[in-house]
Amino acid sequence: MDSLPATVASALVEADSESLDWPARRQTLTAVSVELQSLLVTDPGPELVALIENVVTQLAGGAAGTRRHRVELAELAHQVLGIHARACAETRPDPVRLADWLLDLQLEHPDAPDVGLAAYAGALDDEGLAHYRDRAVALFAPLPVIGFGQTGRYDRARWALLRVMEELAEYTGDVDLQLLVLTKDLSSGWHYLQVATVLRDSGRSGEALQWVHRGLRAVGGRGAALRLIDLAVEEHLRHGDAGEAVAVCREAFLTRPSLEVYLKLRALVVHTDDWPPLRAELVEHLVRDGGRLAVEVYRRVVEVELARGGAEEQDVVVGWLRQLRGLQPDAFAEYLDHIRSRHAADRDLLDELGRHGF
Template identity: 40%
Template sequence: MAALRGLRGGLPPFDGEREADHWVRLREVVRSLREQAGVGRADHAVDFAEQVVEVLCSAAQQVTGNAGELPELMQQALSAHALACRRSRPDPHRLASWLVRLQLNYPDGPEVALSEYAEALGPEGIAAYRRTARRACRELPTVPFGRTPRYDRRRWAVVRLMEELALYTGDVDVEVQWLATDLSTPWQYLRIATVLEDAGRTAEALAWVERGLVATQGSRAEVRLVDVAVDACLRLGKTTRALQLARNAFRDWPGLDTYLRLRTVADRADRWPAQREWARRWLRAQAEDTTRNSVLVQILMWDGEIDAAWRAATEHGCADHVWAALAEERVMRHPEQVLPVYRRLVRRRVAVGGAEHAAEVADLLDGLGLAWEKTADDGRAKFHRYLEELKRECAGDRALLTELARRGL
């Protein structure tokens, strides 16, 4: 006990010899505790162990330099406490309260594993532990969407406590509660919804996703939330709501992915033709926006309407990668149309430069060569003259020349 009394005021700056003697005494205390827990009076060992653990934890909080063996000694003392509890079966309510208090008061203390205490706590003690932990969690302020969470010692301790409890008990409500203390990102809403969905609680999962949709409006992560919400609605038979969500997602984030998602939902509701026409009309009404028109072109290509896609691209323009895909679709039937497209795209990619664009230029040149060959009898010769001129202009672009040589161009 002398070693413990010496610790109550913190670890003094001993010289080498006295410090070594200090650690010897501490090891002796912990060894004595372990022996008492194993073969002595377990009820006395419980009280003694709690004193040892708390004093060691308190000393560790005050150490500013090297803590030496304190973490290991703390863990050994707690293990002895768990053993003594299993042998003596102390009051489960008192034990639960002490374990929670230990973790909250000493976040850097030993790690409490509920599996080590389950036998001593029993169902009654586990329930008391759960109530106390959840009460501490309710006191934490929720981090709202868009804010940066700040994990002070208290928050970190409570979250760790709840996480361990959820892991041991498999209690979904406990897991949802600690996850819900941090709603700073869209992914937290997804995590909560996934936990609930995995537990078969689809309606609750949908409610959390709906909350996430309200909080994250304008965020790209909203699309993923919509996906989860749509799946939940379909499982619950809420087809109309699922279709509304899919339409909103397409309108907010027009793209081939959201279009296909809309189709999946509309097919389930047997309403796809009407929804397809709505989506196309909506895009055509905003065709002056090149980005939106690019989506329209991609959709028409996906639906196999290549001529309509070409008209839409020609009238209002589209992104280069969409032009390239469209040219590839038409090169065999209309090489004379795609020839100027390929030449324009090659020039743009060459102007950008950089090793990452060399492969793109080479791909475009493959298409250009095919278009030229299909357009005229001497098309291959014209392409080779064009290619040689391009190489001279790009003599300083080693990445491009290397790629062209690798492709045999």
């Protein structure tokens, strides 16, 4: 038993060297793993646990120190770690010491095999898991937040801690741990959406909406804005607050006009008395905004309204066309010809356009 660490050390010497017989060395390391499994049956106890920990650490260090055989050594380390979990289940070592060893293995060897806490559930028990959690959180919490638009700098230490925290959050099902992990990276609107979605799914609607609004302020109408708006609208409607849902969409449209947001607003209020004045406000905003973006929004809205058909929609189209003619007088005639040719069979529409000078 005592000779196994020396055997591992010898097999790991200059693992990257082409002049050494790696297949033979790999076979030696595999034989060590087999021997440890046999000892688990014939000689279990604290000494075996300590021996296995020594071998796992050697293999993890070997994987980090070689490029040529990293994958094979990582797989061997994973196998031996599985033996360690079974040995701990039988021996029940000190849970706090075990928690420290598992955490140190991952932090000191970021390329070490992933530690699955479920395999150590019995050995860690509540005391060990609480110690593991407290120490991991104490190390992770001070890490700086990656702000919106920044590039994440995941050095080996941060990456190792992130992996530890993600596994811990998944194993415990602790939403606060999951949120602690997610809120360390707010480099894009999609990260804000992740946070808001987790909060929504855990029944914390108020906090979810707070994160939605933070995300909308950060993205400025780009990226994940539409998904954030969708989440906000769903939550407000679920709570019977249609007015807040409209307010979210209105603010988003005024920040960055888009057809998608216009359609959300239309769907929310088109059958109410609020729609005509709100539509007028949106039109006025586009007129003030001007520019290419406004023209594109106008054209897409006109196409949507034309597709709906009906007398009311025709009146709306006429209003939009008036505004569009003022924004883009040089190109308006060509655009109007395009509309007439696409809807040549709609005599009512063509007559309505003619009555209004189109």
